Amino acid sequence: MVANTVLIISNDAAEAKLLKDTLATARDGPFVTEWVGHLSDAISRLERRGIDIILASLFLPDSHGLDTFDVLFKLVPPIPIMMLSDEEHEALAIEAVQHGAQGFLSKGHYQNSLVPQALRNIIQRKKVEEALFVERERSRVTLESIGDGVLSTDVAGNVTYLNAEAERMTGWSRDEAQSRPIAEVFHLIDGETRQRARNPVEMVIEQGKNLALHADSLLVRRDGYESPIEDSIAPIFDRNNDITGAVVTFHDVSEAKAMAHKMAHLAQHDYLTGLPNRLLLSDRLSQAIAYAKRHTTQLAVLFLDLDNFKHINDSLGHAVGDKLLESVASRLVSQVRHSDTVSRLGGDEFVVLVLEDALAEHATITAEKILHALAAPHRLAGHELHITTSIGISVFPADGDDAEALVKNADAAMYHAKKMGKNNYQFFNRAMNELAVERHTTEVELRRAINGNELLVYYQPKVDLVSGMATGAEALVRWNHPDKGMMLPDAFIPVAEDSGLIVAIGKIVLRQACGQAKAWHDQGLHSFTMAVNVSALEFRDRHFVESLRNVLDETGLDARFLQLELTESVLMRNVDSSIAVLRELKQLGVQLAIDDFGTGYSSLSYLNQFPIDVLKIDQSFVQSISSSVGNGVIVNAVIGMGTCLGQRVVAEGVETSAQLSFLHTHHCTEGQGYLFSAPVPADDFTRLLGQGVIGGSVPLQ
Numbered sequence: 001m002v003a004n005t006v007l008i009i010s011n012d013a014a015e016a017k018l019l020k021d022t023l024a025t026a027r028d029g030p031f032v033t034e035w036v037g038h039l040s041d042a043i044s045r046l047e048r049r050g051i052d053i054i055l056a057s058l059f060l061p062d063s064h065g066l067d068t069f070d071v072l073f074k075l076v077p078p079i080p081i082m083m084l085s086d087e088e089h090e091a092l093a094i095e096a097v098q099h100g101a102q103g104f105l106s107k108g109h110y111q112n113s114l115v116p117q118a119l120r121n122i123i124q125r126k127k128v129e130e131a132l133f134v135e136r137e138r139s140r141v142t143l144e145s146i147g148d149g150v151l152s153t154d155v156a157g158n159v160t161y162l163n164a165e166a167e168r169m170t171g172w173s174r175d176e177a178q179s180r181p182i183a184e185v186f187h188l189i190d191g192e193t194r195q196r197a198r199n200p201v202e203m204v205i206e207q208g209k210n211l212a213l214h215a216d217s218l219l220v221r222r223d224g225y226e227s228p229i230e231d232s233i234a235p236i237f238d239r240n241n242d243i244t245g246a247v248v249t250f251h252d253v254s255e256a257k258a259m260a261h262k263m264a265h266l267a268q269h270d271y272l273t274g275l276p277n278r279l280l281l282s283d284r285l286s287q288a289i290a291y292a293k294r295h296t297t298q299l300a301v302l303f304l305d306l307d308n309f310k311h312i313n314d315s316l317g318h319a320v321g322d323k324l325l326e327s328v329a330s331r332l333v334s335q336v337r338h339s340d341t342v343s344r345l346g347g348d349e350f351v352v353l354v355l356e357d358a359l360a361e362h363a364t365i366t367a368e369k370i371l372h373a374l375a376a377p378h379r380l381a382g383h384e385l386h387i388t389t390s391i392g393i394s395v396f397p398a399d400g401d402d403a404e405a406l407v408k409n410a411d412a413a414m415y416h417a418k419k420m421g422k423n424n425y426q427f428f429n430r431a432m433n434e435l436a437v438e439r440h441t442t443e444v445e446l447r448r449a450i451n452g453n454e455l456l457v458y459y460q461p462k463v464d465l466v467s468g469m470a471t472g473a474e475a476l477v478r479w480n481h482p483d484k485g486m487m488l489p490d491a492f493i494p495v496a497e498d499s500g501l502i503v504a505i506g507k508i509v510l511r512q513a514c515g516q517a518k519a520w521h522d523q524g525l526h527s528f529t530m531a532v533n534v535s536a537l538e539f540r541d542r543h544f545v546e547s548l549r550n551v552l553d554e555t556g557l558d559a560r561f562l563q564l565e566l567t568e569s570v571l572m573r574n575v576d577s578s579i580a581v582l583r584e585l586k587q588l589g590v591q592l593a594i595d596d597f598g599t600g601y602s603s604l605s606y607l608n609q610f611p612i613d614v615l616k617i618d619q620s621f622v623q624s625i626s627s628s629v630g631n632g633v634i635v636n637a638v639i640g641m642g643t644c645l646g647q648r649v650v651a652e653g654v655e656t657s658a659q660l661s662f663l664h665t666h667h668c669t670e671g672q673g674y675l676f677s678a679p680v681p682a683d684d685f686t687r688l689l690g691q692g693v694i695g696g697s698v699p700l701q
């Protein structure tokens with residue numbers, strides 16, 4: 001056992017010696033004793049620590065009376081202090097005990113054999129007190145600093161304690177709440193019934209078991225403010241396992257509830273328009289189907305896809321596209337009844353669920369109202385936008401008996417509406433389903449075609465309208481399908497674009513076309529240019545420029561004899577990045593052409609910024625040259641514009657000598673069209689080149 005150290009503070013050497021002797025001979029082991037005669041010495045010694053108990057006289061040369069005790073007690077509160085007193089000053093010693101001293105030893109009793117025992121008990125008790133104090137402090141600080149409200153009661157259910165958070169949440173201060181019935185301070189009502197709830201503390205005390213608060217409990221603050229709370233109550237037991245009270249721990253769940261509500265909303269709604277998303281639609285649709293089955297009623301699913309939305313999105317940017325979608329969403333909502341559901345599946349696809357008994361007519365009326373409402377101009381961000389939509393309709397139970405089938409069939413009907421010229425609605429029938437299956441088959445077969453050798457490239461000459469000689473060719477892909485024969489791009493390019501297969505197809509065409517151009521160059525056609533179409537997906541592909549460079553390296557074609565044809569809509573989508581890619585391409589040395597010029601939404605100011613070499617007038621304008629409506633005004637304007645911007649102008653789709661002569665008169669430099677030649681395989685093209693002047697009657701000067 002480690003010996004306890006006693007500090008004797010006394011001016012009386014004899015007194016000190018007596019004590020030392022007594023303590024040195026203690027029965028259960030000697031004490032270590034140290035003696036000082038002045039308070040100042042005692043203070044210095046105490047600062048060095050290691051003292052277990054102090055025996056101090058109140059009268060020292062440098063301190064008198066109670067002050068002596070007060071100074072020592074303040075300096076080392078955890079060390080027990082016993083006063084040394086003669087009879088004359090006993091009253092003062094008692095006063096010191098009231099100030100915190102552990103007791104006093106009377107002169108004349110120092111040799112009592114019980115003294116060491118008493119000192120040991122005091123040291124021990126003080127240590128326990130100190131440990132308890134630290135423990136209590138830890139609990140107090142913890143309770144005051146946690147974010148939960150904590151409240152305790154006695155066994156009668158009267159409040160004994162509230163922490164700061166509980167004070168804040170109940171509106172009762174600790175003093176005011178003290179001894180009041182729990183139900184008064186911790187006032188709970190049921191969130192649903194709004195009735196005063198039975199106070200759970202009473203139940204816990206009754207049953208002696210922990211209890212979780214009802215999730216819908218509302219705590220009514222003293223001033224009437226209500227907050228949803230959650231938490232638990234636990235009974236407190238004494239050593240005999242008897243309940244002495246209960247502790248309630250609770251916290252405000254308003255924010256958690258609001259957040260849960262928000263998350264649930266986000267999971268089921270479209271972030272842009274706030275409409276129900278696919279998940280919620282499928283839920284509502286399944287419920288509606290179950291209802292319709294029970295009551296033998298019908299319902300209709302309208303599948304909408306905006307016509308040419310991509311075009312607007314690409315040319316005017318996503319911000320405008322998003323605004324348009326929001327505008328479409330609010331018009332849709334305004335056209336249907338409250339009980340119907342308008343949802344956005346993503347992109348420009350919406351689904352309207354129409355619940356009605358007299359169905360076919362109702363679906364028709366709704367579809368017509370929607371077509372009409374959407375067609376009115378949308379004035380957004382300084383633009384006046386016109387958009388139409390194609391709608392497919394499927395009906396329960398005729399067109400499917402679950403949510404998935406109804407949506408899928410309405411989608412197929414929507415494709416049919418697109419085929420029927422857009423801006424119309426179509427009801428689903430089995431043939432449409434076949435069409436959807438056909439699209440899927442095309443995709444599967446196209447994958448096979450890419451890996452096999454089914455894709456070919458045909459070449460259509462571009463002709464100098466003055467000399468009649470070929471200046472180059474446009475490479476046009478063909479699919480030599482094992483069952484269906486030679487297929488034109490329109491039959492598979494849209495599927496290739498939707499599925500992303502266009503990137504692989506583009507590479508095949510580019511490699512073949514560049515290889516072929518190199519071969520013709522080697523045969524002596526030194527200024528012959530090969531034009532290749534580039535789709536949006538390829539142009540935006542991160543590896544596009546790099547793979548182009550590789551193909552040029554592989555085939556040995558000089559970059560300046562390759563011309564890339566890009567449509568206006570591809571370029572207008574994200575103008576800044578388009579300019580950056582175009583510049584990179586120009587650095588590589590290739591020529592750039594805008595295809596189908598005039599059909600897009602190009603802003604002329606942007607056009608000026610693109611490093612373009614060639615404008616290709618869309619064939620629809622060329623073909624309107626001879627009609628009474630067009631009269632070639634647009635063609636003439638494009639030629640003028642191209643000339644001003646220093647670009648070559650190529651007229652596409654030249655079919656008649658009247659068109660040719662118009663183009664020639666208006667100084668269009670190049671032409672392409674059936675009048676000269678349809679697209680043909682490479683061998684036929686070589687023969688065509690051998691003829692010299694190509695095709696119809698070029699009006700030579």
Ligand SMILES: Nc1nc2c(ncn2[C@@H]2O[C@@H]3COP(=O)(O)O[C@H]4[C@@H](O)[C@H](n5cnc6c(=O)[nH]c(N)nc65)O[C@@H]4COP(=O)(O)O[C@H]3[C@H]2O)c(=O)[nH]1
Pocket residue numbers: 460475476477488489490493502505506509533534535565595596619652653654655672673674675678679
């Ligand atoms: N009515 C009429 N048409 C004429 C005349 N002269 C040529 N054409 C046709 O007009 C289309 C011109 O190509 P485009 O505008 O780039 O339009 C192309 C192009 O956008 C796309 N395409 C073709 N090959 C590729 C390719 O390798 N990659 C990509 N991304 N698209 C391609 O498919 C479209 C259609 O290609 P094709 O069916 O080969 O159709 C070709 C061509 O056969 C004419 O005098 N009158």
